[in-house]
Amino acid sequence: MRHKTLLLVVPLLMSPGLGWAAGGGDEAGGLPQLDLTTWPTQLFWLVVTFAIMYLLMSVMVTPRIRSVLEDRQQRITNDLEKARDADTKVTEMRLSYEASLEAARTEAAAKARDALSEAKATADEAEAEMATKLNQKLKTAETKLMKMRDDAMASIDEVAAEITAQTVSHLTSLKPTKAAVSKSVKDAMATRANQEAS
Amino acid sequence: MHSPVEQFTIKVLFALNLFGYDVSFTNSSLFMVLTVLASIAFLALAIRPAALIPGRMQGLAEMLYEFVADMVRSNVGNEGRPYFPVIFTLFMFVLFSNLLGLIPYSYTTTSQIVVTFALALAIFVGVTLIALVKHGFHFFSFFVPSGAPKALIPFLVVIEVISYFVRPVSLSVRLFANMLAGHTMLKVFAGLAVMIASAGGVAAAGSVLPLIAIIGLTGLEVLVAVLQAYVFTILTCMYLNDALHLH
Numbered sequence: 001m002r003h004k005t006l007l008l009v010v011p012l013l014m015s016p017g018l019g020w021a022a023g024g025g026d027e028a029g030g031l032p033q034l035d036l037t038t039w040p041t042q043l044f045w046l047v048v049t050f051a052i053m054y055l056l057m058s059v060m061v062t063p064r065i066r067s068v069l070e071d072r073q074q075r076i077t078n079d080l081e082k083a084r085d086a087d088t089k090v091t092e093m094r095l096s097y098e099a100s101l102e103a104a105r106t107e108a109a110a111k112a113r114d115a116l117s118e119a120k121a122t123a124d125e126a127e128a129e130m131a132t133k134l135n136q137k138l139k140t141a142e143t144k145l146m147k148m149r150d151d152a153m154a155s156i157d158e159v160a161a162e163i164t165a166q167t168v169s170h171l172t173s174l175k176p177t178k179a180a181v182s183k184s185v186k187d188a189m190a191t192r193a194n195q196e197a198s
Numbered sequence: 199m200h201s202p203v204e205q206f207t208i209k210v211l212f213a214l215n216l217f218g219y220d221v222s223f224t225n226s227s228l229f230m231v232l233t234v235l236a237s238i239a240f241l242a243l244a245i246r247p248a249a250l251i252p253g254r255m256q257g258l259a260e261m262l263y264e265f266v267a268d269m270v271r272s273n274v275g276n277e278g279r280p281y282f283p284v285i286f287t288l289f290m291f292v293l294f295s296n297l298l299g300l301i302p303y304s305y306t307t308t309s310q311i312v313v314t315f316a317l318a319l320a321i322f323v324g325v326t327l328i329a330l331v332k333h334g335f336h337f338f339s340f341f342v343p344s345g346a347p348k349a350l351i352p353f354l355v356v357i358e359v360i361s362y363f364v365r366p367v368s369l370s371v372r373l374f375a376n377m378l379a380g381h382t383m384l385k386v387f388a389g390l391a392v393m394i395a396s397a398g399g400v401a402a403a404g405s406v407l408p409l410i411a412i413i414g415l416t417g418l419e420v421l422v423a424v425l426q427a428y429v430f431t432i433l434t435c436m437y438l439n440d441a442l443h444l445h
Binding site for chain 2: 031032033034035037038039040041042043044045046047049050052053054056057058060061062064065066067068069071072075
């Protein structure tokens with residue numbers, strides 16, 4: 001800064017002004033600036049005007065300009081802060097959005113899993129029920145069949161006794177009583193059963 | 199034919215006497231008053247909108263303020279803050295005096311050596327007092343360059359003291375001489391134009407040449423007016439810095 005100023009000042013000092021000032025003094029009664037009688041009035045008015053100007057500047061003008069500049073700086077700082085706040089808020093919002101998205105995704109996955117297992121359970125239950133029903137039906141049918149067989153087996157003695165009585169009457173013309181025939185048939189069958197069993 | 203330095207003559211507008219001293223209101227006084235009015239009115243009106251986004255005038259006022267504020271900040275530092283109003287006033291006073299003086303038929307108060315010397319002397323005395331109050335006796339170490347060989351010190355002190363006391367002279371003469379030279383040069387060319395024109399006939403057309411020169415010189419003088427206000431202010435800042443920090 002200092003060097004730059006010197007560079008500017010030196011050539012200006014060497015300008016022809018000084019030469020003029022010295023040379024001009026010889027003719028036309030010299031430079032009016034060197035007329036000492038004008039100095040008191042100039043000094044007086046310089047002091048008066050400069051003092052008034054300084055007063056107005058320091059009391060009115062510079063504080064006003066400073067306040068305008070400071071207000072603007074304040075506004076800029078505030079706006080920057082606001083922008084920073086908004087930026088943080090946006091980041092927060094994005095993070096919370098991402099978090100909620102993630103939560104929703106997890107929840108959806110869990111729900112899907114639940115629904116799947118529930119459906120499976122229902123299907124299993126239905127299957128089990130069906131199986132029980134079928135088993136019951138099978139059992140009923142079996143019982144019926146058993147009963148029918150038992151009945152058939154029970155009536156087989158009678159049929160056998162009748163056939164035996166008829167066969168005997170045909171071959172021998174004997175007329176055995178029903179009771180005797182059924183007794184002997186029973187005996188024969190029991191013997192047969194014993195033989196088969198041994 | 200008028201002398202080119204006649205423009206600097208002090209003319210009494212109305213006579214005034216105070217305690218036996220002649221303090222008449224003169225053309226010089228008038229332009230001092232106009233300088234104050236113009237600079238204050240300009241700044242006050244320009245800053246009046248106090249807009250967040252400044253208009254042209256407000257921007258200019260703020261620019262002038264910031265220009266001087268930066269000058270004080272970079273040359274003096276934070277201790278320079280209390281002196282900002284006076285330095286700003288000084289800058290505006292010199293700037294407006296120089297610029298108003300460029301208006302034809304006006305008067306340039308800064309072309310008066312007594313005015314520039316009074317300003318420079320006030321700065322010199324003020325700055326020296328600030329240094330004495332702040333540093334006391336230690337202030338005189340300012341005249342002893344550090345790191346100089348012992349044998350050379352008396353010699354160097356003499357040089358330093360002389361250069362210190364020459365400050366108000368160089369500060370005032372620089373501004374005064376620039377204003378004097380510029381305005382004289384303008385008048386010389388104007389006189390030349392009149393002289394050639396009065397020759398009459400075809401030769402009178404030649405008076406266009408000095409007129410063109412005046413246009414160029416006026417542009418240059420505007421530059422000099424602003425530059426000298428800047429130089430005057432920045433040197434004041436440097437002297438103030440020396441006073442506050444003693445190198």
